[in-house]
Amino acid sequence: MPAPLIRTDALVKQYHLGANVVAALRGVSITIEAGEFVAVMGPSGSGKSTFMNLLGCLDHPSSGEYHLGEQEVSRLSGDQLAVVRNQKIGFVFQHFNLLPRTSALDNVALPLLYNGTLTAERHSRAAKRLAQVGLADRMDHHPAQLSGGQQQRVAIARALVNDPMLVLADEPTGALDSRTSVEIMALLQTLNRAGITIVVVTHEHDVASFAGRIILFRDGVLLDDRVNTAKDAGAELARLPAVSPA
Amino acid sequence: MNFLATLRVALNALRVNKLRSALTMLGIIIGVAAVIVMIAVGQGAQARVAEQIRSLGSNIIIVLSGSVLSGGARGGSGTQQTLSEDDAYALAREVDEIQGAAPSLRGTGQVVAGNANWSTSFYGTTPDYLEVREWPIAEGRGFESTDMNSAAKVVLIGQTVAKNLFGDSSPLDQVVRIRKVPLTIIGVLDRKGQNMMGQDQDDVVLMPISTARKRVLGASLAKSRNVGSVMVKVRQGADMSEAEQHMKELLRQRHHLQAGQDDDFYVRNLSEILEAQEASSKVLALLLAAVASVSLLVGGIGIMNIMLVSVTERTREIGLRMAVGARSKDILTQFLVEAVTLSLIGGLLGILLGVGGSLLVGHLAGWRTELSIIAIVLAVGFAAIVGIFFGYYPARKASLLLPIEALRYE
Ligand SMILES: Nc1ncnc2c1ncn2[C@@H]1O[C@H](COP(=O)(O)OP(=O)(O)O)[C@@H](O)[C@H]1O
Ligand SMILES: [Mg+2]
Numbered sequence: 001m002p003a004p005l006i007r008t009d010a011l012v013k014q015y016h017l018g019a020n021v022v023a024a025l026r027g028v029s030i031t032i033e034a035g036e037f038v039a040v041m042g043p044s045g046s047g048k049s050t051f052m053n054l055l056g057c058l059d060h061p062s063s064g065e066y067h068l069g070e071q072e073v074s075r076l077s078g079d080q081l082a083v084v085r086n087q088k089i090g091f092v093f094q095h096f097n098l099l100p101r102t103s104a105l106d107n108v109a110l111p112l113l114y115n116g117t118l119t120a121e122r123h124s125r126a127a128k129r130l131a132q133v134g135l136a137d138r139m140d141h142h143p144a145q146l147s148g149g150q151q152q153r154v155a156i157a158r159a160l161v162n163d164p165m166l167v168l169a170d171e172p173t174g175a176l177d178s179r180t181s182v183e184i185m186a187l188l189q190t191l192n193r194a195g196i197t198i199v200v201v202t203h204e205h206d207v208a209s210f211a212g213r214i215i216l217f218r219d220g221v222l223l224d225d226r227v228n229t230a231k232d233a234g235a236e237l238a239r240l241p242a243v244s245p246a
Numbered sequence: 247m248n249f250l251a252t253l254r255v256a257l258n259a260l261r262v263n264k265l266r267s268a269l270t271m272l273g274i275i276i277g278v279a280a281v282i283v284m285i286a287v288g289q290g291a292q293a294r295v296a297e298q299i300r301s302l303g304s305n306i307i308i309v310l311s312g313s314v315l316s317g318g319a320r321g322g323s324g325t326q327q328t329l330s331e332d333d334a335y336a337l338a339r340e341v342d343e344i345q346g347a348a349p350s351l352r353g354t355g356q357v358v359a360g361n362a363n364w365s366t367s368f369y370g371t372t373p374d375y376l377e378v379r380e381w382p383i384a385e386g387r388g389f390e391s392t393d394m395n396s397a398a399k400v401v402l403i404g405q406t407v408a409k410n411l412f413g414d415s416s417p418l419d420q421v422v423r424i425r426k427v428p429l430t431i432i433g434v435l436d437r438k439g440q441n442m443m444g445q446d447q448d449d450v451v452l453m454p455i456s457t458a459r460k461r462v463l464g465a466s467l468a469k470s471r472n473v474g475s476v477m478v479k480v481r482q483g484a485d486m487s488e489a490e491q492h493m494k495e496l497l498r499q500r501h502h503l504q505a506g507q508d509d510d511f512y513v514r515n516l517s518e519i520l521e522a523q524e525a526s527s528k529v530l531a532l533l534l535a536a537v538a539s540v541s542l543l544v545g546g547i548g549i550m551n552i553m554l555v556s557v558t559e560r561t562r563e564i565g566l567r568m569a570v571g572a573r574s575k576d577i578l579t580q581f582l583v584e585a586v587t588l589s590l591i592g593g594l595l596g597i598l599l600g601v602g603g604s605l606l607v608g609h610l611a612g613w614r615t616e617l618s619i620i621a622i623v624l625a626v627g628f629a630a631i632v633g634i635f636f637g638y639y640p641a642r643k644a645s646l647l648l649p650i651e652a653l654r655y656e
Contacts, residue, residue, distance in 0.1 A: 058569060058650040078648075079573040086571025097566045097653070101262050113251055114571035158570070 003070055005165060005197050006032040006055060011064035013050050024050040026220040027064070032199070034165065037192040037230065039208035040201045042217030048201045049170055051217065055199060056089055056168045057081040069165070086114055090159025092169035096151045098143040104130060105139040108157045115162070129157035133187060149180035156187060167191065169200045173207050179240055185210045186233035256584040270552045271592035273545030274632070278596025278625045279603055280538035285621035286604035288531025290614035295524045301438045301447065302516055303380035305480040307490060309497070310512040311473070327472035328510040331455060333500055334476040338374070340496055343489035345481045348375035349473040351458050357451060358423040359411040366407055368424060368451040370458020378479040386418045386433030389454050397456035402433045404448035427461050429453065442520060486515060539628070545592070546632035553585050553640035564644050565652025578645035585637020586630055593629035597622055
């Protein structure tokens with residue numbers, strides 16, 4: 001049996017604010033297999049983002065272990081983590097985090113700048129991913145010229161451009177209306193069916209209902225972890241009243 | 247991240263903030279232009295002095311009539327003609343270090359040739375004069391001792407006089423009148439340019455001293471042997487101050503001056519004065535360049551300032567780049583290339599402004615300016631170094647950000 005994609009062991013993260021110590025995560029142990037679609041829920045301040053940042057190799061844990069695939073990554077240096085993020089992980093943020101005054105194509109191609117991909121290939125791969133998220137005709141548009149849903153699609157295309165095994169999305173629908181949220185979830189479901197492991201933070205049950213597994217945080221500990229019969233976002237979308245296309 | 251891609255990212259970042267980039271560059275533009283102009287002015291001044299040294303001739307000492315002090319009041323040179331023609335001959339004969347000594351008697355007047363006339367200075371002197379001044383004849387011949395003995399009505403004219411009286415046609419064997427005396431032109435002097443006082447040395451007429459005294463300057467001087475000045479050339483390799491000392495001793499003896507009595511002549515080592523001027527023009531050139539470099543430094547600090555602002559403003563961008571795989575050295579290079587691009591573009595524009603400015607200064611102020619490739623290369627190289635130096639700190643600051651903190655930065 002192959003190793004799980006993600007295995008954390010008593011993961012702890014503390015923040016030091018002057019004399020105070022804030023324990024954002026207090027010993028989280030979890031295993032996520034390759035190909036899962038996991039929704040992370042919990043009240044505000046319960047440690048969801050902290051957990052995602054550790055999964056995304058953006059931060060070091062205070063203690064505990066984190067195995068990503070075969071690799072124990074919690075002790076790697078900053079530059080080694082950068083390579084891991086570049087090769088294995090795609091990020092989707094609540095506020096899209098696109099570079100302003102930069103075309104959709106260049107935004108999507110950004111991760112390829114940092115692994116020596118040649119210009120022509122950068123462009124062709126970015127164009128392919130933009131087409132995949134349905135924005136083939138928006139490649140030259142700047143973020144300011146795109147709707148929120150379109151911007152989030154560009155961000156997803158960027159997360160995919162390096163063929164990651166893991167896509168991490170921290171409240172990807174937090175800034176979107178409900179229909180657009182379903183569209184984004186449908187896109188993530190499509191990616192998941194193609195084999196990419198997806199972890200999504202959300203505080204909306206509707207959004208979480210599209211995941212195959214829901215975990216619940218409270219006060220920095222894992223409170224609940226259960227299997228969910230995922231709704232199909234594509235079918236859901238068909239039921240929603242049609243709006244004029246964005 | 248390959249270099250071309252980095253450069254494109256940098257150019258893009260600079261384009262996004264056009265006005266700010268332009269203003270930041272302005273510091274470097276002005277700095278580089280200032281360095282180029284100042285070096286051009288400094289080198290121009292040096293070249294001018296060097297040319298004067300060449301035109302004066304080497305190892306020149308001039309002896310002027312008149313006491314330094316007479317009864318406590320400064321008499322000034324030439325107020326009394328205490329030197330005589332024979333002093334010059336004695337100096338040449340009796341002081342070992344002296345190669346030649348030429349007495350000269352100065353007058354001014356209109357030179358008339360046909361319809362043309364020109365106001366100039368004329369000198370009565372001896373054939374030694376041209377040798378002392380290392381002044382070749384461009385056309386014709388110089389005067390000789392036979393001309394001296396007969397007080398022949400012959401003259402040599404300088405280039406400026408030739409041009410103003412005769413234009414492009416040859417002045418040789420033409421007759422000019424000075425104070426109504428007809429004189430035949432036997433030669434034209436080579437071009438000399440300006441002297442250390444900025445006077446045109448080619449605006450001159452030379453004639454035998456006997457001719458000047460007996461025929462041109464008039465009866466009052468006909469019997470006198472006095473002259474205004476004696477130009478002396480010291481032999482190559484001889485000690486100038488020793489020569490000066492021996493000259494003074496001889497002249498005091500000839501003028502029957504008692505010990506304790508003041509000299510009734512001036513001795514000025516012209517070569518020495520020019521050499522001092524050369525040294526000071528070198529210092530001046532260095533000083534100008536140094537002052538200009540300060541403005542380049544200030545421009546560099548402007549770059550640092552703007553890059554620091556830029557790093558702070560773009561913290562989230564840096565966080566994002568790190569999140570998608572930028573290593574700290576990628577971020578460092580990006581900001582460094584941005585700073586160097588700013589300073590190099592500024593440097594190139596500075597060259598244009600500097601070259602234009604040098605030409606303009608030369609034109610408007612009438613100063614001689616000398617553009618040099620070395621100065622230009624130096625200025626731009628310095629600009630690049632300024633970019634690297636002042637860009638490094640902000641770039642390093644950016645590269646040391648932690649991805650998670652940069653991403654969360656508000
Ligand atoms: N950089 C930080 N410095 C100090 N405390 C932090 C920092 N980030 C998060 N925290 C604290 O850690 C706890 C968990 O935060 P977070 O993971 O962002 O929660 P969630 O995403 O579930 O809302 C909160 O109490 C928060 O205040
Ligand atoms: Mg959060």
